[in-house]
Amino acid sequence: xxxxxxxxxxxxxxxxxxxxxAFGYSPFFARADRGNTVTIDNFTFGPNDxxxxxxxxxxxxxxDDIPHTVVSADAPAGLKSPPLDTDDHFEVRFDxxxxxxxxxxxxPKMTGTITVR
Amino acid sequence: xxxxxxxxxxxxxxRRAILKCAVWAxxxxxxxVSVGVPRAGVLGGTARAxxxxxxxxxxVQISDSHIGFNKEANPDAVGTFKKLLARxxxxxxxxxxxxxxxxxxxxxxDAEWDTAQQLIKETGFETHFIxxxxxxLADDGKPFFARFSPGATPGGWSSFDRNGVHFVxxxxxxxxxxxxxxxxxxxxxxWLENDLRDRSASQxxxxxxxxxxxxxxxxxxxxxxxxxxxxxxLKRFGSVTVLxxxxxxxMQKIDGNVSxxxxxxxxxxxxxxxxxxxxxxxxxxxxxLRTLLGVRTVNYVLGQSALAIVDHPLGA
Numbered sequence: 001x002x003x004x005x006x007x008x009x010x011x012x013x014x015x016x017x018x019x020x021x022a023f024g025y026s027p028f029f030a031r032a033d034r035g036n037t038v039t040i041d042n043f044t045f046g047p048n049d050x051x052x053x054x055x056x057x058x059x060x061x062x063x064d065d066i067p068h069t070v071v072s073a074d075a076p077a078g079l080k081s082p083p084l085d086t087d088d089h090f091e092v093r094f095d096x097x098x099x100x101x102x103x104x105x106x107x108p109k110m111t112g113t114i115t116v117r
Numbered sequence: 118x119x120x121x122x123x124x125x126x127x128x129x130x131x132r133r134a135i136l137k138c139a140v141w142a143x144x145x146x147x148x149x150v151s152v153g154v155p156r157a158g159v160l161g162g163t164a165r166a167x168x169x170x171x172x173x174x175x176x177v178q179i180s181d182s183h184i185g186f187n188k189e190a191n192p193d194a195v196g197t198f199k200k201l202l203a204r205x206x207x208x209x210x211x212x213x214x215x216x217x218x219x220x221x222x223x224x225x226x227d228a229e230w231d232t233a234q235q236l237i238k239e240t241g242f243e244t245h246f247i248x249x250x251x252x253x254l255a256d257d258g259k260p261f262f263a264r265f266s267p268g269a270t271p272g273g274w275s276s277f278d279r280n281g282v283h284f285v286x287x288x289x290x291x292x293x294x295x296x297x298x299x300x301x302x303x304x305x306x307x308w309l310e311n312d313l314r315d316r317s318a319s320q321x322x323x324x325x326x327x328x329x330x331x332x333x334x335x336x337x338x339x340x341x342x343x344x345x346x347x348x349x350x351l352k353r354f355g356s357v358t359v360l361x362x363x364x365x366x367x368m369q370k371i372d373g374n375v376s377x378x379x380x381x382x383x384x385x386x387x388x389x390x391x392x393x394x395x396x397x398x399x400x401x402x403x404x405x406l407r408t409l410l411g412v413r414t415v416n417y418v419l420g421q422s423a424l425a426i427v428d429h430p431l432g433a
Binding site for chain 2: 102
């Protein structure tokens with residue numbers, strides 16, 4: 001199970017919430033543990049392969065001056081962020097072990113993996 | 118400026134200038150069509166009147182306006198867009214129409230599209246739009262298609278004829294695959310094959326698509342995964358001109374009867390492949406940007422595959 005959290009702006013958060021509801025997940029908007037971060041810089045997710053514990057939150061932050069997204073690479077789609085403009089965040093809680101492959105749907109060469117165990 | 122894809126071949130430049138291309142940072146390219154061979158020249162260039170006088174008709178390509186972009190590479194993308202459109206409005210004789218080859222908006226926001234649409238409407242020119250990936254960020258592009266190409270097929274692609282030239286507007290920014298590049302999809306390619314099937318091979322074809330239909334950089338995803346299938350349907354035609362945006366710089370390639378041209382952005386430049394860690398907006402100060410303005414002459418000799426390219430910086 002994947003839980004989504006805040007984006008930077010209200011409108012984006014709402015979009016995220018709607019996306020989450022479409023998948024039957026419950027959104028929440030409180031910022032939790034910030035230990036697991038993925039930074040988007042120079043069209044790259046870093047670290048490219050991040051391992052976290054079950055129940056951990058992961059926060060993506062876009063440091064590029066071009067928007068990016070975080071979208072599941074494998075069907076069914078579980079991850080689907082709104083467009084993240086510069087310095088926008090996207091936060092997800094991973095409640096189930098597994099390998100979550102994702103990409104930027106704007107720049108599909110950008111791919112990454114979250115391994116939850 | 119030099120072109121990393123096609124080296125200069127000045128030996129061909131002096132013979133017969135059939136196709137001229139322009140480099141103009143923050144501006145557009147004026148295309149004219151005469152006896153089936155599209156030609157290009159810089160907006161506001163002195164040779165324009167003569168080019169137009171001998172042309173059957175002309176049209177303007179604008180691209181990558183990224184309305185909403187406000188970062189360091191150009192804090193005023195609306196302002197540069199307005200300047201471009203003012204140049205188009207000043208053309209005499211005027212172009213028959215304009216094409217916008219995508220990334221009208223930066224973040225698929227209604228306010229961004231509103232601004233672009235209003236400014237383009239004020240020019241009075243009929244304008245054909247295709248989306249870039251930045252226009253597909255809301256509801257799989259449905260708001261873009263509803264606003265800018267309501268008469269297109271459900272997938273967004275379409276075709277039209279002007280003065281004997283057949284224009285095909287393709288969508289290669291939908292359903293992008295992880296790790297992939299631009300994507301046309303089997304349904305669109307089947308539509309294209311059908312659209313072209315009964316046409317005479319002597320009819321000039323102009324193809325519009327946002328992402329390049331030839332591989333410019335695999336690392337940066339500057340290509341279209343299934344372009345080869347679309348191009349095979351175009352092979353039998355004697356004159357095919359492919360106009361793309363997306364990479365915010367001018368590059369050309371000739372392959373048989375097919376010529377490929379990417380356009381400048383009106384918003385910000387991007388680096389040439391291999392010259393920067395990423396394809397993100399290229400930051401240059403205003404003075405430097407002025408030195409990047411220039412004209413490019415491309416001489417295309419019918420029946421020969423080589424391009425001859427000469428670049429002429431405008432300076433300050």
